[in-house]
Amino acid sequence: MTQKVPGIEIPTVPQNAMGPKVPPCGYLVEEIADGVHWVTDGGYQCAFVVCDDEVVAIDAPPSLGTLVMRAIRDVTSKPVTHVVYTHSHGDHIGTVHQFPDDAVRVAQRETHAILRECNDPLRRVPDVTFKDFHRLEVGGQVLELHYRGSNHAPGNSFVHLPRQKVLMLVDVIYPGWVPFTNIAQSKNIPGFMAHHDHALSFDFDTMITGHLTRLGTRQDVEIQREYMHDIRSAAQHALEITSQKRDLARSTVGTDHVYVYFKTMYEAAAAEAARPVIEKWSGRLGGVETLGVNHTLTMYHSLRLDENAQPQVVFFPPTDGVTVR
Numbered sequence: 001m002t003q004k005v006p007g008i009e010i011p012t013v014p015q016n017a018m019g020p021k022v023p024p025c026g027y028l029v030e031e032i033a034d035g036v037h038w039v040t041d042g043g044y045q046c047a048f049v050v051c052d053d054e055v056v057a058i059d060a061p062p063s064l065g066t067l068v069m070r071a072i073r074d075v076t077s078k079p080v081t082h083v084v085y086t087h088s089h090g091d092h093i094g095t096v097h098q099f100p101d102d103a104v105r106v107a108q109r110e111t112h113a114i115l116r117e118c119n120d121p122l123r124r125v126p127d128v129t130f131k132d133f134h135r136l137e138v139g140g141q142v143l144e145l146h147y148r149g150s151n152h153a154p155g156n157s158f159v160h161l162p163r164q165k166v167l168m169l170v171d172v173i174y175p176g177w178v179p180f181t182n183i184a185q186s187k188n189i190p191g192f193m194a195h196h197d198h199a200l201s202f203d204f205d206t207m208i209t210g211h212l213t214r215l216g217t218r219q220d221v222e223i224q225r226e227y228m229h230d231i232r233s234a235a236q237h238a239l240e241i242t243s244q245k246r247d248l249a250r251s252t253v254g255t256d257h258v259y260v261y262f263k264t265m266y267e268a269a270a271a272e273a274a275r276p277v278i279e280k281w282s283g284r285l286g287g288v289e290t291l292g293v294n295h296t297l298t299m300y301h302s303l304r305l306d307e308n309a310q311p312q313v314v315f316f317p318p319t320d321g322v323t324v325r
Helices: 067-075 109-118 181-185 189-200 218-240 242-252 258-281 288-305
Strands: 002-005 008-011 028-033 036-040 045-050 055-058 080-084 104-108 128-130 133-138 141-146 158-161 166-168 206-208
Touching: 028 067, 028 206, 036 067, 045 067, 045 141, 045 206, 055 067, 080 133, 104 109, 109 128, 128 133, 181 189, 181 288, 189 218, 189 288, 206 218, 218 242, 218 258, 218 288, 242 258, 258 288
Parallel strands: 055 080, 080 104, 104 128, 166 206
Antiparallel strands: 002 008, 028 036, 036 045, 045 055, 133 141, 141 158, 158 166
16 A cells, blocks of 8 residues: 655555654653663664663764763763764764763774774774674673674674663664665675574564664564565576566667666666565565665675676677677
């Protein structure tokens, strides 16, 4: 079903994609379990952990701005002594400067390198870094930071609170929705795929995902994993039918403008291959009608470039008599 807007058809958002209503103050803060809280404005999420005498903050998105500190003060007057960066992107840590200057910043080494190069005063370079694992013990609370390789971004890490069975992984899982455009703008598509299995290797009941309307569960990870494997299969099929779409592109737009030629060829293959995926997931995950083709095309290029999947497609329009496989 679709919502009617003049000139536009907007697909209905599935009920399982809907989250709690954000109050008029502009943010919702809730305790998940034993001192672990999440904060959301309905589009972005961050978190904080209340300890015996202090607070550990995790991220601070600009969309929430100083509301993050206000949310913390709604819960406790204890000082923020540690700040964890899940990764380097400004849309998630762009207002960490609101926390005290003497609060210890913690992040993975890749995040440190990126932030040092960016030299952004609003995203201070972390004080403590780690390669694969760091255990942060603060005032009776334990946060385990794990890095399992590049995914959405280099340095993007898991934050696991084992006692509360809470897992935070940002920009990978989108509960009730398909991932954002271009497979969540991921720098490493194979790594993004692998992180579904990495997530499921942790003992958790609740996931903080950094985006959209609600918290996640193990089932959300399993569902998105299934969707992404369907996208991968569709992209493999798109590779297989590219030769047909090459002929279509040559006959409809010609080869004089090479970018138009390739755009037509690739997008036609992705659109045809994505159709069964969109039919399967429509009504089950929000956004599949909008981004299913985009995800298939993004995966198509990842298979072609990252994984050297067969069949290969030449980069230039073929001339008569040239065989292309």
